[in-house]
Each structure stands twice: as C-alpha cells, then as structure tokens.
Amino acid sequence: MTSLSEKVASLENSHLAHPQYRPDIDGLRAIAVLSVVGFHAFPTWLKGGFIGVDIFFVISGYLISTIIFKSIKNNSFSFSEFYGRRIKRIFPALILVLSACLIGGWFVLLSDEYSQLGKHTTGGAVFVSNIILWNESGYFDTSAEVKPLLHLWSLGIEEQFYIFWPLALWLSWRLRLNILLLAVALAIFSFSLNIANIKNDPSAVFYLAQTRIWELLAGSLLAYFAIFDSGKMSIFNLKGKTFINAASMAGISLISLGLICINKDDSFPGWWAALPVLGTVLVIAAGPNAWINKSILSSKMFVWFGLISFPLYLWHWPLLTFARIIESEMPSREIRIALVSISIILAWATYFFIERPLRANNSRFKTPALAALMAIVGASGLTIFNLGGLPHRDAVKDSEAPNSQFVGPLWKFAKNDTCINRYPFKEAQSYGWWFCITNKDEQPTLLLLGNSFANHLYPGMATEEKLRTQTVLSIGACPPDMGSPSEEKSEVTTSPCSGPRAYHQKLLINNIIERSGTIKYAILDGLDVKPSAAYIQNINERIDYLEKRGVRVIVFIPHFTANRSLKGCFARPLKKASETCDISPEFRTKIYENFKPAIEAISKNHPNVKFFDQNELFCNDKGCSLVQDGMPLYRDEYNHYSEYASKKIARLFTNWAKYNAPDILDD
Incomplete structure (x- = not known):
C-alpha cells in the first residue's frame, strides 16, 4: 500500500539511497487502488478487483528493495533511518483512520462490534492484522463485510516483510553471501507454500506473510537486476522501443485478464496470483519510456490517484463497512457511490494537509511523536476490547439487553x-x-x-x-x-x-x-x-x-x-429496526x-x-418469529442460538x- 515513488520534499540529511521518481509507477498504483475500491464498492462490476493488493505488493517490494540495494551497495544503509522513514510514511494516515474508526464506532457500533473493532485497531497499530484475521477465520467468523479494518491485513504483511528483509539483505551483504540466490530461494519457498496449502488451508495462505512474500520478492528481484545486473538477464534490462512497448502491453494485458477472469470464489492467491504479479513486473520492467507507461500511466489523473492511493486505501473500506453495519445489508448503489466520493475527498485531504506537511517537517521529535501516538491508539483499542466494547455507552445502553446476545464467534460456552x-x-x-x-x-x-x-x-x-x-x-x-x-x-x-x-x-x-x-x-x-x-x-x-x-x-x-444477522430486527444508533423477523408457519411444516x-x-x-x-x-x-419477548434467538448470522x-x-x-x-x- 505504501509509496516511495513520489518526490520527497526533504531527505533530512538522509544516508539512504532513493529510487528515481517514476510517475508511471504512481499510475500503476492508481490502477491498483481503484481496482480494490471498485471491487469493494461494486463487487459484481469488478469481480477481480481485489488483485490490486497483489499489484501493490510487487510495487512495494520493488521500491523498498531498490532503496536497500542501493544503500548497502554504497555502504550507507541505516536501520534507524530506514524504520524511521517507514514510521513517517505510514503512521500519519494510519493514525488518523484508526482514530476516526474508534470515534465513529463509539457512536454507531453495538458492544460486540465495538469490541471487535478495538481488537482490530490494536492489530492494525502493531501490524499484525493479518495474523488476527487468520485466527478469526473459519466457521464462526464474523462476515468480512462488517469488519471495518479488515483491509489492514495487507499492511501487516508488508510491514512484517520490511522487518526481516532489510536485516536478511544486510547480513547477506556483510557475510558476502549471494543476495540473488537468497531472494530467489525465498521466493520459490514462499510460492511453493502458497501452492501446496491453497486447497487445505486457504485462509492461512491468504493472510500469512510466508505464503504472500513471493509477491513482494518478485518486486525485489526486479530491483536487484535493475541495480546489480549487467545485462545477464535481458528481460530486466529492456532495450528498444518495440521490446519495452511489448513488455508493457503484455503486463497490462495480464493485469486486465486478472481483473476480468479472477473472482473471489477462486482459490486465491494460488496460481491465479501469478497474473497480476507477472503483469506488474513487466510493466515496471518496461520502464518509464514505454508508450503505455509514458502516455497513460504517467498522465496527471493516474499520477494524482497514485499519490493519494495509500490514504484512499485506508479510508474507503471503513466507510463502506460502517454503512453496511448500520444498514444491516449492502448499502444502496447511491450510498456506495457517495461513500467512494467521500473516500477520495478524505484521501486527498489526508495527503495534502497531513502527509505532505509532516514530510516537510524536519523536527527530530516527529518520529517518536508518531510512535507515541500510534501506541496510544493501539492501547485505546485494546482497552475497548478488554471492556467488551463498552456496552454502557449512551448510544447503545437502551438496547443493551438484546445487543448482549449478539456475541458472534466469541461464544464462551464452546469449552472450559x-x-x-x-x-x-x-x-x-x-x-x-x-x-x-x-x-x-x-x-x-x-x-x-x-x-x-x-x-x-x-x-x-x-x-x-x-x-x-x-x-x-x-x-x-x-x-x-x-x-x-x-x-x-x-x-x-x-x-x-x-x-x-x-x-x-x-x-x-x-x-x-x-x-x-x-x-x-x-x-x-x-x-x-x-x-x-x-x-x-x-x-x-x-x-x-x-x-x-x-x-x-x-x-x-x-x-x-435464517442465514442472516438478526441485528436488523432491532433499532440501533442512527437506524430504526429495518426488517421484520417473522417467519411463515409453513416453514416449520416444511422442515x-x-x-x-x-x-x-x-x-x-x-x-x-x-x-x-x-x-x-x-x-x-x-x-412464528426469530425474536421472542424482544430478544434475538440467534447470536450470529449462522443460526446459532443466543x-x-x-x-x-x-x-x-x-x-x-x-x-x-x-x-x-x-x-
């Protein structure tokens, strides 16, 4: 999700090397984020839009590895500076969105929903959302559509990669080990794990870093050949307009094929993920002078969306999810269009009024201040989770009795x-x-x-x-x-x-x-x-x-x-009871x-x-009814008794x- 391709206002006496700015990469990131937003808002229109995350992975692996490779080659790599820059890049927008979710949740979420949001906020603050979501996945999991911070799983994978990858490269360089061999071996191992486990444990393959880092490593390999290769592998050292245009066209075609052919019912990532990964590699490898890269991806509109892609990714999903929670169903098309528009406005405001000013601020207190703020946000989420979602809030206390029955997967009677x-x-x-x-x-x-x-x-x-x-x-x-x-x-x-x-x-x-x-x-x-x-x-x-x-x-x-949540049968903040929970007596006869x-x-x-x-x-x-004496008879959408x-x-x-x-x- 992150970007290192935009122009840096101040390098703050940086020792790290920086990749040359390529507007076409920002354009590629625009395709990625708009694909994801389109899929989340209109899943039947863009069935394969979720592969935008895989495009992000390759781009991030390429940009981050370019910095690391150049820096270790110049003997100027600094761990403190590397992670300090990660904090300054990631934390401002993430702190804002996490805080907004907690504040919004205070007013609109029921206690079980707010408790889960608290847990996911803490997971997002320490970049382990993917692990938390994997542990939650399964038969008793709450529907993904009502988890406002579900999308942070990908950020967790990226940051976990950035913890071990710089250290692995630095040690390999110091010990004079073959960096290329290391990257290839790790990529093959990760891809093999992905293929071997996609059928019997798809949730683990989807959420865990060890089965997804091959996608980031694909970008890392591209960065390696761009910096260290002397023409041994021509595909990473493309020459001639015909060749680079063909590579770019092939890459865009593979990405387009993925958007059209892949859907959420496929075993993903698996082999399917090779389409967006290879496509992204080819587009980046083609370079900024390929016609598609120069004329389309580098256009002002694509670059603009690329620059705001990180905050746009952060904002869009919570807004869509909060709306779905309040409506107790998929919001209308008009509401979703409005929410996507609001997401774009918020992303623009976040980038221009928060990210850019902070990036230009050279204060030595910036990094520790951001770390402290993130710690406060994470601790707040943990407190909300431990207090059961604060059921005595004014917004929900009047409906505390029925709401207390909606415990979802947190069923205390499973074992003792x-x-x-x-x-x-x-x-x-x-x-x-x-x-x-x-x-x-x-x-x-x-x-x-x-x-x-x-x-x-x-x-x-x-x-x-x-x-x-x-x-x-x-x-x-x-x-x-x-x-x-x-x-x-x-x-x-x-x-x-x-x-x-x-x-x-x-x-x-x-x-x-x-x-x-x-x-x-x-x-x-x-x-x-x-x-x-x-x-x-x-x-x-x-x-x-x-x-x-x-x-x-x-x-x-x-x-x-009933195969649905009964929350819509009850009034909630900002919403009156929206549906009846009566059932035809004929259903009982049919059973x-x-x-x-x-x-x-x-x-x-x-x-x-x-x-x-x-x-x-x-x-x-x-x-017949699914509600008796004003109380729900199911605790979740899977027909389990309350x-x-x-x-x-x-x-x-x-x-x-x-x-x-x-x-x-x-x-």
Missing part, C-alpha cells in the same frame, strides 16, 4: 478447562474450533452429541433448574453421522471434520461413553434437515451403538435457519416434512428414540420431558 483437563484431546489443538465443556467435574450423565448446533444447547441444559443433577457434557465438533475408519487417508483441511478427524472424535466420545458407564441420555442435534438414505443409515448406526450401551437417545428435529423420512426410519429401527421439535421455540398461536434462546429451549424441553422422558428430570 474442566472439560479439557478431564478429556484431553491433543489433536483438537490444531482445529479451527473445538467443543468441550461440562458443568461439573464428574462423570457425564447427559451427552450433547453433534456439531455447533448441539453445543449451542449447552448453556440452557447446564443451568436449567429441572436438570440440576445432570452432568452435562458437550464434546466434539462433527455431526452425529460422521466418523468412519475409511476416512483415515482422506485429505485434511481447516475443518475439524475433514480427513480422519471426525472418526478420531468418534473414538474419543465412544471411549468416554464406555469408560464412564454413566451416560443415560444423549441428545442428537445438528442433523441434516433433508437427509439422504445413506445419511439416515449412518444415524441409525450411531443410535444403535448408543442404545447397546444403555444410552437413551433424543433427537432434536432441525431448527429454523418437519423434509425430516419425516428420518423420523420414520429411525423409529422403525429404534422405537425407543424420542423426537423433540425445538421449533416450538419460534412459534406460538400468533405465528444464550437467551438456549435457556428458553431448555425450559421447553423439560416441559416436553415430563411426558416423554420423565426420568431425565429432577424430582
């Missing part, structure tokens, strides 16, 4: 130390999510068996007064039908249920059942609403195993699914009809199995159990 210590499962340490929670340090009597839709029953079952003598155990992350020895050699992905993992979990649960001998009931939840014959057979086999060991089975009929073959098949093979229709939670004589709903379903279950499973209840 009592369960983990009692039932250690080392393999789960590599899972994206794992459920292991119990209400007592005793042998289990009631097992919640299934995926997250079984786990979300836990807070209600564990606290319901009529179940107070039960030791409730929720363990495992996979649906009850999964787990077979034949899966031992299957491919492992980020899912806890991929490869042999589901089978290993089944063995763990079976061991608990057999060794304890105390489990009297198992509740199966998270079943397919429209199960196939093979699926039903697997469930029957699982029930058969349980019943042979004296475990009585209760199957929860699948519950309503039952779709699941009926499973009920009939299971009842035929296991007549003692009971079926509980949990959709009673949503419906009464007035109709804590309120879990407790209410437990009360409905105990009323049902009086007639269907009375011995599960306390006297």
